[in-house]
Amino acid sequence: MNAYGTLLKKLIRFTNIKLTNLAEIVGYDTSYISKWCNKGKLPAAKAAPNVNKCLADVFAREIVAQEDATLFAAEFNASGPYDESSISSTIFQLLKDAYKRSYEDTAENPNMSGLTAPRMLLWQLDIKNFFVTELPQMLKCLNEPCHILCTMDICGFLPDLSYEARHTNHYNAPVHIKMGINPERRGVDHSYIPKLYYFLNNYNDINFDFYNNSCMDYMNLFIVKNCVAVQCALDKDYRISIAHIITDISQVNSLYQKINSEFTLSRLMIHSSDSEELFYNGYRTEFYAHNSFQIMVTRGFEFLLPAQINPRLIQAARNQGFDESMAQLVAHLGITWEEIFEKGEIDFYLLKTNLLRYITDGTIYFADVVYHMSVEERKEHIQHVLELVQKNPKIRFFIIDDECIPNSEYLFQMSVYNNKRKLFLKNMEHYTTQCGPSFYTIQNESLISEISQYFDTLKSESFCNVYQSEDVFRFYEKYGTMIDRMLSIE
Known part of the structure; x- marks a missing residue:
């Protein structure tokens, strides 16, 4: 003190x-x-x-x-x-x-100077240091829930932020940020969707809500309630050229109150959520009422499971302290996916490193239940996959060689579930750290369409290999012995 x-x-x-x-x-x-x-x-x-x-x-x-x-x-x-x-x-x-x-x-303490020292930042290095290093350290010192507003589009004014060294701050209290998305910028920046995805992955311990910022983008404000505000001047490339740090608490909170009302009037585009909210507002039920899916799995592989696994998942839900509603949800999902797998059109996007990790450790994440598949269960799972793709040739696998993507070890923390009408992200890191949201739901049709198109473009990338029904069998004929040996080691 x-x-x-x-x-x-x-x-x-x-x-x-x-x-x-x-x-x-x-x-x-x-x-x-x-x-x-x-x-x-x-x-x-x-x-x-x-x-x-x-x-x-x-x-x-x-x-x-x-x-x-x-x-x-x-x-x-x-x-x-x-x-x-x-x-x-x-x-x-x-x-x-x-x-x-x-x-x-x-x-004299760089971690706290921004809390008390108003100043003007004129150089790019100083501005970047404030947002990437100093600001997170300031937030780390807070012991109460932190609320932040940013009228600017993160993918525009800090275009390289998602590719920096991994964000490793652990906050003492939840951090919730309302941030703007610029529809016009999305339309001209073809790398916008991966930037946004990588950003959410990198900062997976923070709760974000994204709004259409068409009516407030020009305000150029970043405000931490009860703490600090930053008024920015942007150049023609949408980069911050000058940042004015405001630390007078009365001014900061007056700005917060005014700008928060602007967010209230703006359209919500991406919403941080949890399993309970998805269940009670019917989002999950509506999501599975379709037959065409794009699913990217970043941890484990909880799909195409044999029927005998379902009772064990239900019991695992009870053993892990969930109430009976979670057990019912697991049972319902098991039946729903069985129906979809029979006739549905499903494109699975799988990371090569995740596939190998699943074969060796067997951990899956079914709804909110973390389940460790035994060696025998994994073998049953593989055989069941082979049977299902033979019955339903509309199930395809796109294997992403993530070793070809720089920093992929922390850029793929969220699984993506998309039926081209509804889309949500599942924050897999949440189940380890208990920080950040469990899910993000995409609330905007045009944004869902852009993400769907991006997945379609992935198919032609050099680091992505497609496996149709017959390809899966050939793959297993070629590597089945190696997979069995990897399983037998455990």
């Missing part, structure tokens, strides 16, 4: 004044004063003298009223006289000195 927070907390305890009364007199919300006391935050530099003077007057009045002037002098090493005016002057000087020490300490 900094010197200012320690002193302020000590004065509050000494006078036994209620935080709500203090907040009302000083003119700040109790949450701000609590953060000054407990979380290393400081009043804005311009407001600090008035805040400290008001605090000093309040504490001095309480000390005199409680006849604790002599005790105050002993506790805080103060000298007389002991009238209200003198005590107020003493406390004001104590607060002023503590604020100065804390401000200087914070300015």
Whole structure:
């Protein structure tokens, strides 16, 4: 805790004044004063003298009223006289000195400087460092749920962000960001869809909601509620050329309130969700009411399972502490997929590394249930796949050689489920870290169409190999012995 927070907390305890009364007199919300006391935050530099003077007057009045002037002098090493005016002057000087020490300490700490130091960033390196390094570190210091607004399109103003070294921050509290999507930019940038997908994968521990930003893109604002705001100037290529860092909390929250109302009026495009929401709003039921699917699996392979696995998955749901509704969901999904596999048109996109990992460790993710397939169950699974593709030639596999894609180990954390009318992403990393959303649902038809088209273009890429029904049999004839040997090792 900094010197200012320690002193302020000590004065509050000494006078036994209620935080709500203090907040009302000083003119700040109790949450701000609590953060000054407990979380290393400081009043804005311009407001600090008035805040400290008001605090000093309040504490001095309480000390005199409680006849604790002599005790105050002993506790805080103060000298007389002991009238209200003198005590107020003493406390004001104590607060002023503590604020100065804390401000200087914070300015020397790059992880916290943005919380208290307003400034102008003029160079690309400084701007990139703020968004990629400094801002995440600032968020990491917060201990309460964090709400952020960004009117700008992330894929436009930081085009290379998704390809940087992996985002590895672990926040103390959930982070929820409302962000803009620019429909016009999507139309001219053919790499937009993979950029957006890679971005969500890289930041899979953050909850994003994306909105159509046609009415607010020009505002160029990034706002962290109760913390900091960034006003940006963009060049002709939509890159940030100047960033003005605003740290006055009253200004930050006024901006937040105004811009949040703009988001409320904008169309939601991508929504962070969980399994319960998907179930109760009928999204899952509607999704499976079709017969044409594009599915990209990034962890395990929970499809084309033999029927005898279903009761074990239901029992696993109960064993893992889910309520009976999850067991019913697992049972329902098992039956639904059996029906779809018989006649449905399904394109599976599988990562080569994930396929090998599944063969060796056998972990699948069925709904929210994590299940470890035994060696015998995996063998049964393989045989069942061979039988199904023979019966239904409309099941195809597209194997992506992800070793040919730079940084693929963290760019493919989310599985994609698409029936070309409804589409959702499943955040596989959530089941390991319990951070970020379980799912993202795509709420916009044109965006679903663009993603569907992107999957179609993947088929012609050099790193993607297609396996029709007869190809699957030839593949197994060629590599079946190796697969059996890999399984026998376990």
